[in-house]
Amino acid sequence: MEIVRSQRSRTNTPNDSVSTLPLYRYAPQLEVRLEDFEVFAMDRLRVLKGISDALARGKRPEEMENLVRDLWKANMRHPEASEDVNKDIISHFVLRLVYCRTEDLRKWFLSMETALYRYRFLLGSSEAKRALMEEFDLPCKAISRTEFENAKEKLEQVARSFDQPLPTADAIFYKVPFEEVPELVAGRRVYIHKGHAYVAMHQVVSLVVTQFRSNLSKALILTNRKWTSTIREQEKDRLTPIVEALSMSYLGPDYSQTKEFGEISIKDLDQLARSSFPLCMRHLFDKLREDHHLKHGGRMQLGLFLKGVGLRMEDALAFWKAEFSHKVGAERFDKEYAYSIRHNYGKEGKRTDYTPYSCQKIISSTPGVGDHHGCPYRHFSEENLRAALGRMGVGSRAMEDVVDKVRNRHYQLACTLTFEAVHSSSCDAGINHPNQYFSDSHKILQPKNNNAA
Amino acid sequence: MTKEESKNGSDDMLIDGPKQGNVIPDGFNPNYLKVYYGRLFPHADIFKWMSYGNDGRHPACDKSYFGRREFSFTLDNDIYLRFQSFNSESELENSIKEKCPSKIDIGPVYSVDPAKRHAYAQGGDNVFAPVERELIFDIDITDYDDVRYCCSGADVCLECWPLMTVAIKVIDTALRDDFGFDHILWVYSGRRGVHCWVCDGKARRLTNEQRGAIADYFRVYKGNENSNKKVSFPGPLHPFLVRSYTEVLREFFEEKLLLSQNLFSTEERYEKILSMIPDESVTSELRGKWQENRRSSNSKEDINFFRWEQLKNTLQSGKQKVQGLRRCVEEIVFAFTYPRLDMEVSKHRNHLLKAPFCVHPKTGRVCIPIDPKDCEELDPTTVPTLSELLRELNTGDSRMDVDNATLTLPMFFLVAEWEKTSLGKSIRFFRSSFLQPLLKSCKEEMESGYKAKIQQTKNSLSW
Numbered sequence: 001m002e003i004v005r006s007q008r009s010r011t012n013t014p015n016d017s018v019s020t021l022p023l024y025r026y027a028p029q030l031e032v033r034l035e036d037f038e039v040f041a042m043d044r045l046r047v048l049k050g051i052s053d054a055l056a057r058g059k060r061p062e063e064m065e066n067l068v069r070d071l072w073k074a075n076m077r078h079p080e081a082s083e084d085v086n087k088d089i090i091s092h093f094v095l096r097l098v099y100c101r102t103e104d105l106r107k108w109f110l111s112m113e114t115a116l117y118r119y120r121f122l123l124g125s126s127e128a129k130r131a132l133m134e135e136f137d138l139p140c141k142a143i144s145r146t147e148f149e150n151a152k153e154k155l156e157q158v159a160r161s162f163d164q165p166l167p168t169a170d171a172i173f174y175k176v177p178f179e180e181v182p183e184l185v186a187g188r189r190v191y192i193h194k195g196h197a198y199v200a201m202h203q204v205v206s207l208v209v210t211q212f213r214s215n216l217s218k219a220l221i222l223t224n225r226k227w228t229s230t231i232r233e234q235e236k237d238r239l240t241p242i243v244e245a246l247s248m249s250y251l252g253p254d255y256s257q258t259k260e261f262g263e264i265s266i267k268d269l270d271q272l273a274r275s276s277f278p279l280c281m282r283h284l285f286d287k288l289r290e291d292h293h294l295k296h297g298g299r300m301q302l303g304l305f306l307k308g309v310g311l312r313m314e315d316a317l318a319f320w321k322a323e324f325s326h327k328v329g330a331e332r333f334d335k336e337y338a339y340s341i342r343h344n345y346g347k348e349g350k351r352t353d354y355t356p357y358s359c360q361k362i363i364s365s366t367p368g369v370g371d372h373h374g375c376p377y378r379h380f381s382e383e384n385l386r387a388a389l390g391r392m393g394v395g396s397r398a399m400e401d402v403v404d405k406v407r408n409r410h411y412q413l414a415c416t417l418t419f420e421a422v423h424s425s426s427c428d429a430g431i432n433h434p435n436q437y438f439s440d441s442h443k444i445l446q447p448k449n450n451n452a453a
Numbered sequence: 454m455t456k457e458e459s460k461n462g463s464d465d466m467l468i469d470g471p472k473q474g475n476v477i478p479d480g481f482n483p484n485y486l487k488v489y490y491g492r493l494f495p496h497a498d499i500f501k502w503m504s505y506g507n508d509g510r511h512p513a514c515d516k517s518y519f520g521r522r523e524f525s526f527t528l529d530n531d532i533y534l535r536f537q538s539f540n541s542e543s544e545l546e547n548s549i550k551e552k553c554p555s556k557i558d559i560g561p562v563y564s565v566d567p568a569k570r571h572a573y574a575q576g577g578d579n580v581f582a583p584v585e586r587e588l589i590f591d592i593d594i595t596d597y598d599d600v601r602y603c604c605s606g607a608d609v610c611l612e613c614w615p616l617m618t619v620a621i622k623v624i625d626t627a628l629r630d631d632f633g634f635d636h637i638l639w640v641y642s643g644r645r646g647v648h649c650w651v652c653d654g655k656a657r658r659l660t661n662e663q664r665g666a667i668a669d670y671f672r673v674y675k676g677n678e679n680s681n682k683k684v685s686f687p688g689p690l691h692p693f694l695v696r697s698y699t700e701v702l703r704e705f706f707e708e709k710l711l712l713s714q715n716l717f718s719t720e721e722r723y724e725k726i727l728s729m730i731p732d733e734s735v736t737s738e739l740r741g742k743w744q745e746n747r748r749s750s751n752s753k754e755d756i757n758f759f760r761w762e763q764l765k766n767t768l769q770s771g772k773q774k775v776q777g778l779r780r781c782v783e784e785i786v787f788a789f790t791y792p793r794l795d796m797e798v799s800k801h802r803n804h805l806l807k808a809p810f811c812v813h814p815k816t817g818r819v820c821i822p823i824d825p826k827d828c829e830e831l832d833p834t835t836v837p838t839l840s841e842l843l844r845e846l847n848t849g850d851s852r853m854d855v856d857n858a859t860l861t862l863p864m865f866f867l868v869a870e871w872e873k874t875s876l877g878k879s880i881r882f883f884r885s886s887f888l889q890p891l892l893k894s895c896k897e898e899m900e901s902g903y904k905a906k907i908q909q910t911k912n913s914l915s916w
């Protein structure tokens with residue numbers, strides 16, 4: 001791709017012009033104007049950000065499909081219709097440069113681009129789907145009549161388990177090694193036999209998406225190497241500032257660099273838990289006080305949250321030690337648990353400074369037997385949730401709204417409503433991160449405290 | 454209070470270890486370990502296994518393979534040595550004999566020798582990373598504490614142990630029939646659970662995501678004390694669940710567990726089952742029958758069996774107006790009997806797992822392999838202990854002294870030490886059912902892979 005300043009863009013034959021969904025295999029042989037470089041990228045970023053927000057709010061696949069169609073239409077159309085494909089490809093490659101530079105950026109970009117690809121694939125025609133499958137060179141084979149007859153009963157069982165129409169006599173199924181379709185396997189959405197998964201036509205997207213994801217993941221690593229070794233320096237007066245600015249604008253604060261460490265002390269914790277912790281952290285905190293122990297998932301979720309809140313490592317060690325000592329003794333705490341806390345603060349092992357978990361991460365975790373982490377709006381039974389909310393001081397009117405949101409799987413909205421009820425103040429941005437809940441709460445309550453003093 | 458025993462790698466640090474009490478339990482003595490490692494522990498077999506055929510002389514053998522495997526040792530005073538690696542069988546054997554670890558864990562095969570990892574850890578590209586690792590499962594009976602009344606925590610008895618047997622049957626069948634794996638080793642964990650090692654090449658090369666997918670495929674029980682309904686089937690069951698139910702779970706629940714755990718005998722117990730039924734009219738009908746029935750025992754039939762039948766009839770009678778009732782019976786059976794796996798163990802390639810043939814420090818029992826085709830035969834209360842084995846060795850030796858018949862003496866020297874003990878059966882089983890078929894398959898894979906590579910080179914060289 002050649003970036004030019006003033007010349008009008010000329011289009012040579014773009015790759016993959018036959019199918020509407022490009023494969024993004026190679027950077028196109030095009031000349032791009034510098035303004036377009038930035039504008040195309042920002043338009044695509046709006047689409048990706050829209051997807052990110054929708055996923056965080058737990059939107060259903062059908063809703064996502066519509067959303068993607070609308071977002072794409074609103075942002076990715078070019079005044080010259082024939083230029084649509086170019087804009088698509090160019091914007092993708094520009095964003096690769098922007099998002100290849102750290103592990104977090106890569107992870108986010110990979111997830112959003114994969115989601116985008118999935119829904120665009122689903123929106124395409126059967127013909128387009130089949131054509132794209134061939135281009136992807138997938139390790140799957142259509143099953144024969146006999147194979148179908150032999151597996152028919154099981155295939156019907158699978159279809160029924162998801163309320164899908166039963167496969168007809170001429171239904172096409174692909175036999176694929178099970179490891180190629182991990183998400184279908186995980187959801188028990190396919191019949192598996194002797195290592196092969198029997199994938200229905202409408203599920204084929206999973207295969208395509210897995211390949212896409214894997215290809216993009218590798219490409220991002222390579223792009224990062226090229227960026228660090230040559231491009232960044234070469235382009236320091238032209239593209240580099242644009243690229244660096246683009247990534248800042250769209251990732252919210254991740255609370256990894258707490259500016260004021262030591263602002264929170266141990267003696268404040270009980271009171272803060274009652275006034276400013278979101279339900280997930282309050283539950284963990286209460287359980288810790290009650291049981292003098294938390295399993296690993298809970299220790300991570302609460303521990304990192306407290307770090308984000310501003311608890312210094314020395315205080316954290318003292319706090320956890322005081323609790324755990326009741327159960328396992330101080331010596332054992334030092335031997336077995338202290339390391340883990342220092343690890344969280346980046347003082348051991350890889351020395352990574354771990355970031356507190358966002359709502360998205362917490363909602364998607366899976367607490368098991370004896371665990372108390374995860375999102376209570378998702379995992380608590382309605383009865384337990386009502387009781388917990390009651391203890392937080394949520395009134396009956398608000399409680400009904402919260403429960404309603406939970407029934408519709410809008411866990412973050414439920415938490416936002418809880419926040420609003422408890423603080424008697426609105427939270428327009430919505431809750432995306434437990435530390436955000438805390439800092440917003442703190443902001444509201446602080447001036448009151450100062451006045452009271 | 455139960456503690457998981459799990460070790461993990463560079464990401465999250467899981468260090469929940471067992472607390473060593475002041476009393477040394479029956480059957481275990483750290484001094485005996487020296488003898489055990491000196492005369493009984495099958496070093497050579499572990500080496501052969503972990504080499505997966507690379508210790509041979511075929512040109513395709515990777516000489517660095519064994520050296521890139523991580524082992525970890527837990528020493529007597531809870532000192533924990535990670536990233537141990539060895540370049541040969543003798544290095545492994547000597548280190549074990551010298552250090553006498555109370556526990557040996559096996560980790561993944563890394564991209565480079567773990568001893569050299571510091572030279573590579575830099576840079577976000579993770580050049581020091583796992584490249585191969587068996588697909589492993591860990592099933593611990595403490596995860597069933599909410600459905601077993603005979604024991605809790607670390608205890609295990611013959612009434613609740615069958616839950617493990619059932620778990621083995623369900624998972625083993627699925628691993629072979631559904632996933633197509635052949636080389637599967639089940640091991641008694643020494644106290645209260647079982648481990649599973651899937652060693653096919655394909656399994657060893659699975660990514661974390663793929664392992665997570667398999668673990669999720671097996672996952673049915675979703676919940677903890679905060680949620681009511683832990684097993685929920687919104688629609689008809691997947692063929693895997695159907696097979697598990699009809700071939701294993703239903704029969705086990707109705708003919709064994711109901712009675713051995715007395716699931717309906719008290720109000721507290723039957724209320725727990727009633728809480729899994731989301732229909733007030735059904736639960737109050739049943740409650741009514743059972744509350745009044747307490748004093749009258751009209752039939753000879755066991756009360757648990759009787760009430761279960763009543764429950765089934767009430768749920769299955771007439772039309773099901775409430776959607777949630779259709780598969781309530783199955784949900785209850787699954788909630789009690791379906792295997793509960795530790796997801797984290799299976800999902801991450803860098804997770805460590807205790808090696809077979811270790812001795813459990815709390816019980817003194819040896820972690821012996823279990824034959825999945827015969828898993829009911831395993832009785833955790835009679836698994837050989839360290840002290841028993843040493844006694845057997847001594848008896849064998851003294852027999853040797855007393856019996857001076859020249860006929861038996863040379864025979865005795867030729868026979869491996871473990872043959873003289875009850876460990877013999879386990880090691881023989883390990884070799885014939887698992888190790889030999891595995892190594893044969895590795896050899897075939899290596900040879901055919903090598904041939905294909907040679908052919909490829911030939912093709913690309915042709916003018």
